[in-house]
Amino acid sequence: MTTPTPDHKRYFIEKLGISERLMERCLGEALSAGGEYADLYFESVTSTSLGIDESLVKSASQGISVGCGIRVLSGERTGFAYTDDLSSERLLKAARTAALIASGPAKQLAHGFTHTETPTLYPVAGATSDAEISEKLKLIQRADKAARAYDSRIVQVRAGFNDELRRILVAASDGTFASDTQPLARLNVFVIAKDGVNTARGTSGGGGRVALDFFEGKKSPEFFAREAARTAMLQLGAVDAPAGEMEVVLGPGWPGVLLHEAVGHGLEADFNRKGTSAFSGLIGQQVASSKVTVVDNGTMPNRRGSLNVDDEGTPTQENVLIENGILKGYLTDKLSARLMGTKSTGSGRRESYQAITMPRMTNTYMLNGDDMPEDIIKSVKRGLYAVNFGGGQVDITNGKFVFSASEAYLIEDGKVTQPVKGATLIGNGPEALKYVSMVGNDLALDEGIGTCGKNGQSVPVGVGMPTVKLDRMTVGGTGG
Structure with missing residues (x-):
């Protein structure tokens, strides 16, 4: 038996107070009216969104979302409830609500959880969510500058940067117990080019489950800005x-x-x-x-x-x-x-x-x-x-x-x-x-x-x- 990486597990158990005993109780309630399978999906997301238009910052927001979805399967039917309150009372109430689609004797849980070993396909340390918002703002300001410098016929530029860090924990009645921390970042550039009465649009962007230094390599803000400008200029001369x-x-x-x-x-x-x-x-x-x-x-x-x-x-x-x-x-x-x-x-x-x-x-x-x-x-x-x-x-x-x-x-x-x-x-x-x-x-x-x-x-x-x-x-x- 293996265990999830400590950071995944500690966040939900130590910071949010979600114990394995509580999860077992919730799954027990979810299967109390029958049903063939039940699972709990805990999620915590921190996110940033920045937008620049006409070289001015037009939007900037940061947010945190926390909650749990509880599902019960009975044949082809799905019972589902969710809550943004992770207290034991609200979780157990959501579990009972999800159980309403089932009928029959209560089902037994698998004996204990089998902890899934989490692979490491993407960085967690150094993810974009760790960076200061000023560093992210600089990226889209660079994109704005590069797009405008591409050609004098570029008359409007919008650029945006969005990222999130999603933490999840899944516990299920079949013994599944898995957790993960998932970074995600994306930079976007949109331009309008005008030549007389003709106008054209161009877009570009990129990212992935990456750290902030991803945008300092070949896929820089300047690269995406030039691509957006190039496609717009191309359309101006298209037949x-x-x-x-x-x-x-x-x-x-x-x-x-x-x-x-x-x-x-x-x-x-x-x-x-x-x-x-x-x-x-x-x-x-x-x-x-x-x-x-x-x-x-x-x-x-x-x-x-x-x-x-x-x-x-x-x-x-x-x-x-x-x-x-x-x-x-x-x-x-x-x-x-x-x-x-x-x-x-x-x-x-x-x-x-x-x-x-x-x-x-x-x-x-x-x-x-x-x-x-x-x-x-x-x-x-x-x-x-x-x-x-x-x-x-x-x-x-x-x-x-x-x-x-x-x-x-x-x-x-x-x-x-x-x-x-x-x-x-x-x-x-x-x-x-x-x-x-x-x-x-x-x-x-x-x-x-x-x-x-x-x-x-x-x-x-x-x-x-x-x-x-x-x-x-x-x-x-x-x-x-």
């Missing part, structure tokens, strides 16, 4: 995107968000056990080109989507979802795993103690292929090269998606030529992957900006892919 079906090349890195939305959500187990996903019942079948392998990996050091343990206390892992085009499995939490007769993949996530757990992605990306990126471009007679994406949406039930490209170019006779504006990619996730004919050897992950929404909950995620060619895709645009 209207063509429309119709054509070859499409997706660039490495952030374009993996298309994979996340069009494929990843459809592979979350709750949609599949309910039969509402386009991928339901297809395990073992060919769902993509044989060149496509997709994984979801929560164990990558310092990545925005990574977690030492998920929000049910299960260690995260690397999950192969699609291998050489064959569907291998779904992302599961404890509820879906129990109902589907499998094991949790460490994918149980929640926005906060006030929300229930669902199967969610962590860092989702396509693995490298064997093609050289330049050869992929050369193979295209006439098509679109999509380097970066803005917003998008997908229908889980049929896999249909629409994405807007924030940076894209024409490919003509095997060469990247003019930048285009107003390009949208329209398709069906499972269908689109069947048209993947070339996969590059240049896998890249996003800069650390992803936030995924599902059923009203938002969680940090990562995406990525190498350069990929699709032989057919519908492009929406207003050009010829």
